[in-house]
Amino acid sequence: MPSSEIKxxxxxxxxxxxxxxxxxxxxxxxxxIIALLPAVIFAISRYGMDAARVIAVSIASAMASEYIIQKLxxxxxxxxxxxxxxxxxxxAFILPPSVPWWLIVVGCFFSILVGKQIFGGRGGxxxxxxxxGWVTLRFSWADYINYSYGAINYTLNFSVEYPLHVLKxxxxxxxxxxxxxxxxxxxxxxxxxxxxxxxxLIGGLFLIARGVISWRIPFSYLxxxxxxxxxxWLADSAKxxxxxxxxxxxxxxxxxxxxxxxxxxxxxxxTAMLIFGFGCGxxxxxxxxxxxxxxxxxxxxxxxxxxxxxxDKIRPAVPGKVxxxx
Amino acid sequence: xxxxxxxxxxxxxxxxxxGEGMPALSSGESIKTGGKISDAEGKLLAYSPVTGTxxxxxxxxxxxxxxxxxxxxxxxNDVWDENCRGIDNYFDREPGALVSLLxxxxxxxxxxxxxxxxxxxxxxxxxxxxVSINRNVxxxxxxxxxxxxxxxxxxxxxxxxxxxxxxxxxxxxxxxAVDGSERIAVVDLLKPLYxxxxxxxxxxxxxxxxxxxxxxxxxxxxxSIIVFLEHGSPPVHKFxxxxxxxxxxxxMKVRIGTPISHILRxxxxxxxxxxxxxxxxxxxxxxxxHAEFPVTADIxxxxxxxxxxxxxxxxxxxxxxxxxxGVCPNKLQPHxxxxxxxxxxxxxxxxxxxxxxxxxxxxxxxxxxxRALVHYIVFAKKELAKMAKExxxxxxxxxxxEGLACHPVK
Ligand code: SF4
Ligand code: SF4
Numbered sequence: 001m002p003s004s005e006i007k008x009x010x011x012x013x014x015x016x017x018x019x020x021x022x023x024x025x026x027x028x029x030x031x032x033i034i035a036l037l038p039a040v041i042f043a044i045s046r047y048g049m050d051a052a053r054v055i056a057v058s059i060a061s062a063m064a065s066e067y068i069i070q071k072l073x074x075x076x077x078x079x080x081x082x083x084x085x086x087x088x089x090x091x092a093f094i095l096p097p098s099v100p101w102w103l104i105v106v107g108c109f110f111s112i113l114v115g116k117q118i119f120g121g122r123g124g125x126x127x128x129x130x131x132x133g134w135v136t137l138r139f140s141w142a143d144y145i146n147y148s149y150g151a152i153n154y155t156l157n158f159s160v161e162y163p164l165h166v167l168k169x170x171x172x173x174x175x176x177x178x179x180x181x182x183x184x185x186x187x188x189x190x191x192x193x194x195x196x197x198x199x200x201l202i203g204g205l206f207l208i209a210r211g212v213i214s215w216r217i218p219f220s221y222l223x224x225x226x227x228x229x230x231x232x233w234l235a236d237s238a239k240x241x242x243x244x245x246x247x248x249x250x251x252x253x254x255x256x257x258x259x260x261x262x263x264x265x266x267x268x269x270x271t272a273m274l275i276f277g278f279g280c281g282x283x284x285x286x287x288x289x290x291x292x293x294x295x296x297x298x299x300x301x302x303x304x305x306x307x308x309x310x311x312d313k314i315r316p317a318v319p320g321k322v323x324x325x326x
Numbered sequence: 327x328x329x330x331x332x333x334x335x336x337x338x339x340x341x342x343x344x345g346e347g348m349p350a351l352s353s354g355e356s357i358k359t360g361g362k363i364s365d366a367e368g369k370l371l372a373y374s375p376v377t378g379t380x381x382x383x384x385x386x387x388x389x390x391x392x393x394x395x396x397x398x399x400x401x402x403n404d405v406w407d408e409n410c411r412g413i414d415n416y417f418d419r420e421p422g423a424l425v426s427l428l429x430x431x432x433x434x435x436x437x438x439x440x441x442x443x444x445x446x447x448x449x450x451x452x453x454x455x456x457v458s459i460n461r462n463v464x465x466x467x468x469x470x471x472x473x474x475x476x477x478x479x480x481x482x483x484x485x486x487x488x489x490x491x492x493x494x495x496x497x498x499x500x501x502x503a504v505d506g507s508e509r510i511a512v513v514d515l516l517k518p519l520y521x522x523x524x525x526x527x528x529x530x531x532x533x534x535x536x537x538x539x540x541x542x543x544x545x546x547x548x549x550s551i552i553v554f555l556e557h558g559s560p561p562v563h564k565f566x567x568x569x570x571x572x573x574x575x576x577x578m579k580v581r582i583g584t585p586i587s588h589i590l591r592x593x594x595x596x597x598x599x600x601x602x603x604x605x606x607x608x609x610x611x612x613x614x615x616h617a618e619f620p621v622t623a624d625i626x627x628x629x630x631x632x633x634x635x636x637x638x639x640x641x642x643x644x645x646x647x648x649x650x651x652g653v654c655p656n657k658l659q660p661h662x663x664x665x666x667x668x669x670x671x672x673x674x675x676x677x678x679x680x681x682x683x684x685x686x687x688x689x690x691x692x693x694x695x696x697r698a699l700v701h702y703i704v705f706a707k708k709e710l711a712k713m714a715k716e717x718x719x720x721x722x723x724x725x726x727x728e729g730l731a732c733h734p735v736k
Contacts, residue, residue: 010599010600011597011599011600011601011602011603011613011614011615011616011617012600012601012602012613012633012636013602013613013614013615014602014613014636014638014639014698015613015639015690015698015700015701015704016606016609016610016611016612016613016685016687016690016700017608017609017610017687017688017690017691017700018602018604018608018609018611018613018629018631018636018637019455019608019609019637019691020637020639020690020691020692020693020696021691021692023692023694024694024695024696025642025645025694025695025696028647028694120643121643122642122643122645123643123644123645123646123695124643214648214652263645263646263647263648263694264645264646266646267646267648268646268647268648268651268659268661269648269651269659270648270651270652273648315651315657315659316657317657318656318657318658318679318682319530319655319656319657321679321682
């Protein structure tokens with residue numbers, strides 16, 4: 001077979017496998033975004049142009065930040081992978097609809113720069129980028145992102161006080177009159193999109209059904225919230241709110257399904273996922289009850305973000321190894 | 327479908343690390359089908375798959391190592407070498423002697439005196455997706471395989487013989503499992519899922535648990551052992567599945583050494599620039615940059631993939647989604663293995679049990695970032711092997727059951 005006789009040149013060479021199940025990173029990001037769309041519609045129908053403004057500014061500034069930073073860092077520009085869009089959307093979802101535009105820009109820029117790119121870009125972030133951005137805003141301009149203040153200018157057919165503030169100020173008795181179903185359906189003040197608890201839950205279940213996220217983190221999160229809240233509630237039900245209250249108010253749902261499940265800042269192993277989720281739930285309630293700040297969800301997730309590399313060390317035994325050594 | 331004899335065959339002989347594997351042949355020498363091909367010291371390297379005259383001997387690198395290639399101009403008058411004679415009463419021979427005889431004849435049979443297999447598993451599942459060899463061999467050569475199982479039961483000293491088949495082959499398997507009034511094997515129905523058909527995985531997929539050191543063998547291989555013992559003819563054929571760009575499959579019986587281009591012609595498959603030619607199935611096959619490679623005993627399939635269907639796996643960053651961990655049959659950490667390999671931290675790969683990776687390809691199949699995980703892992707394994715060789719010459723591999731490259735080594 002002299003080489004001159006070799007026919008069929010220029011065939012493609014690559015390593016196995018020669019097929020792929022078809023999913024991709026950007027596919028996953030856009031699935032996340034689709035899962036949030038019902039809540040987007042809900043937010044706009046409730047807060048009108050304000051919600052549309054927050055969402056638009058947030059997405060635009062997240063994507064612009066990504067573009068500028070990737071250019072500056074001389075990295076390939078990858079804004080169409082959907083990640084920056086998702087980060088912008090998530091930022092909009094947890095800010096109140098009244099928040100000034102410059103604050104959104106700062107938050108998004110900070111999220112993308114410090115939260116994502118400084119850690120090495122896609123896949124490198126140990127913290128959820130949006131939550132890092134949010135923490136910055138929270139410590140610099142706490143009043144602007146306060147959900148109760150944020151809701152003051154709207155005529156809503158429910159209380160404009162953030163239920164967790166009420167709980168903090170006036171105790172469990174003050175919130176016992178609230179209709180949980182109402183809260184669950186989204187009749188509570190809170191983040192622009194995050195308060196649509198039911199729709200967020202549906203979006204999250206959609207993500208699980210599409211195989212984009214595992215059920216382990218969100219469900220162990222909810223279990224963690226329920227378990228921890230139950231302990232307090234059983235100890236003193238006059239002082240502490242019941243578990244169901246903790247699940248339906250605030251950012252638990254969006255935290256469990258959309259923030260704690262961020263690929264890069266959560267564990268990849270199954271057991272570690274369960275512990276991580278449960279830990280998030282546990283600290284959510286602890287922060288809500290023991291700290292001055294009722295936004296336990298975000299701090300709890302950020303706290304667990306620190307621990308996750310450690311948790312990921314818990315890995316299963318190798319079956320072949322067990323077999324040989326036995 | 328039987329593929330006709332090509333005008334020219336190419337016999338590949340794997341070179342060992344210390345440069346062995348040079349056949350004592352010269353151009354113009356004539357060889358006969360089934361004839362032994364040995365090196366200068368008389369060590370058996372291969373059997374000639376065809377009758378003809380040697381045209382050229384040269385080096386030929388393949389993805390999985392270096393080979394010596396022997397081009398043979400085939401003669402249409404296909405005659406068996408006169409030394410191919412069956413062994414009388416082979417069944418009654420002393421088991422140890424029979425095992426050494428088979429090993430000396432180039433068959434890979436992992437039966438050692440000190441560590442007997444605790445079960446014999448006839449693996450009728452397939453080694454890869456889209457492949458359908460074993461099921462056809464089981465259906466077609468049931469009688470030979472039954473004799474083979476009887477023999478294995480005897481020489482392995484194990485009472486447990488399991489025929490692992492997909493559910494639709496139950497009837498064939500039952501026929502093989504029962505000899506007259508005596509049952510020699512149990513039939514275990516498995517879902518025909520990948521990678522159950524891999525020899526490392528199938529013991530775990532069985533309904534019988536606790537098998538630790540099984541002898542796993544495919545119908546094709548067992549058939550060739552019995553044919554060798556009864557007629558003296560070493561395996562010169564290979565069953566393969568030819569898969570075209572629309573995943574239409576044809577099962578073929580091919581003479582070993584037949585160039586793939588010849589098979590493609592007979593199967594009426596055209597291949598053009600930027601298509602992919604895969605030796606093997608979709609999950610584990612090795613791609614080839616031209617079609618003149620010959621069929622060897624370790625190729626179960628030949629697949630042509632259209633240029634539009636070619637998937638690109640690359641080196642995008644891992645996002646830690648955990649999908650690869652979820653599918654790994656050996657519960658490894660493919661994302662970490664690939665990452666350490668990428669950054670040349672091969673020792674860390676060992677800490678993460680890289681040796682237990684069976685290269686099934688599932689991790690890369692699901693990877694969210696479409697990373698070439700298996701590529702990285704294989705690379706790290708090679709580097710580790712190199713390091714081990716440089717570091718310690720004392721580790722010599724045990725040759726028992728290594729088999730010849732021209733044999734269906736499974
Ligand atoms: S190829 Fe990937 S999935 Fe298969 S055993 Fe190796 S690491 Fe695990
Ligand atoms: S599937 Fe790919 S992206 Fe996900 S953890 Fe594994 S290597 Fe990383």
